[in-house]
Amino acid sequence: MGIIDVQNLNKTYANKLVLNNLSLSLGSGQIVGLLGPNGCGKSTLIKILAGVISDYDGNVFIDGQTPGIYTKSIVSYLPEKTYLSKWMRPVDAVAYFSDFYADFDKVKAMDMIQQFRLDPMQPTKNMSKGMQEKLQLSLVMSRRSKVLILDEPLGGVDPATRSAILDMILRNYLEESILIMATHLVQDVERIFNYAILLGYGELILAGETDDIRREYGKSLDEIFREVFACSISL
Numbered sequence: 001m002g003i004i005d006v007q008n009l010n011k012t013y014a015n016k017l018v019l020n021n022l023s024l025s026l027g028s029g030q031i032v033g034l035l036g037p038n039g040c041g042k043s044t045l046i047k048i049l050a051g052v053i054s055d056y057d058g059n060v061f062i063d064g065q066t067p068g069i070y071t072k073s074i075v076s077y078l079p080e081k082t083y084l085s086k087w088m089r090p091v092d093a094v095a096y097f098s099d100f101y102a103d104f105d106k107v108k109a110m111d112m113i114q115q116f117r118l119d120p121m122q123p124t125k126n127m128s129k130g131m132q133e134k135l136q137l138s139l140v141m142s143r144r145s146k147v148l149i150l151d152e153p154l155g156g157v158d159p160a161t162r163s164a165i166l167d168m169i170l171r172n173y174l175e176e177s178i179l180i181m182a183t184h185l186v187q188d189v190e191r192i193f194n195y196a197i198l199l200g201y202g203e204l205i206l207a208g209e210t211d212d213i214r215r216e217y218g219k220s221l222d223e224i225f226r227e228v229f230a231c232s233i234s235l
């Protein structure tokens with residue numbers, strides 16, 4: 001059994017089937033790219049793993065347990081939207097995480113905040129979107145969690161900063177844990193993934209070691225992504 005096991009997972013919103021009989025098994029010690037177009041179900045899957053959504057059919061196990069109090073204690077989750085209060089400054093957010101999570105490394109968080117050149121005393125309401133993303137990433141990456149799940153952590157940052165953030169993620173990732181990152185910025189990010197999951201409208205299209213996938217298809221993940229999800233929008 002992997003650290004994450006998903007068996008025959010189905011999720012509907014109203015009558016709409018969003019995850020269709022999804023099965024996955026993921027082991028620790030890898031950085032996993034969760035890739036797929038807008039609306040294909042990445043955030044829904046992540047929310048189920050993070051224990052935010054519980055009305056689904058099928059089996060989900062994280063470290064052998066169904067999502068709940070235990071799994072929340074070992075899963076560090078970066079949601080797509082900010083959950084920090086507007087008045088919070090980085091120092092407040094660090095104190096909050098420190099109170100809330102036993103596995104939170106305050107020194108590491110302050111170090112990441114400094115490396116991102118954020119002002120520890122600036123309220124989040126005065127930060128740009130990219131600055132808020134850096135702050136949240138510093139907090140989430142500073143938990144010594146077995147499972148790290150990042151939902152679109154790079155959406156608001158420019159390409160040069162993306163690269164710096166990826167390096168920061170690689171430096172701070174604990175090798176015994178698993179990191180899952182949802183993104184559609186495949187070209188920018190694929191260098192850090194050892195494993196990729198390609199999701200297409202609720203169905204698993206492809207899952208495997210990135211080196212094996214590239215070798216088998218003779219293409220980069222980005223090229224595969226563009227081919228599989230090519231759409232006919234004309235401007």
Ligand SMILES: Nc1ncnc2c1ncn2[C@@H]1O[C@H](COP(=O)(O)OP(=O)(O)OP(=O)(O)O)[C@@H](O)[C@H]1O
Nearest residue numbers: 013014018036037038039040041042043044045184
């Ligand atoms: N709370 C909700 N109520 C109804 N439908 C929802 C809800 N949340 C998501 N959906 C629908 O479920 C589908 C999958 O959404 P989801 O957010 O999981 O996709 P995604 O792959 O994360 O997309 P994106 O890359 O744009 O963030 C979409 O069709 C979306 O409209």
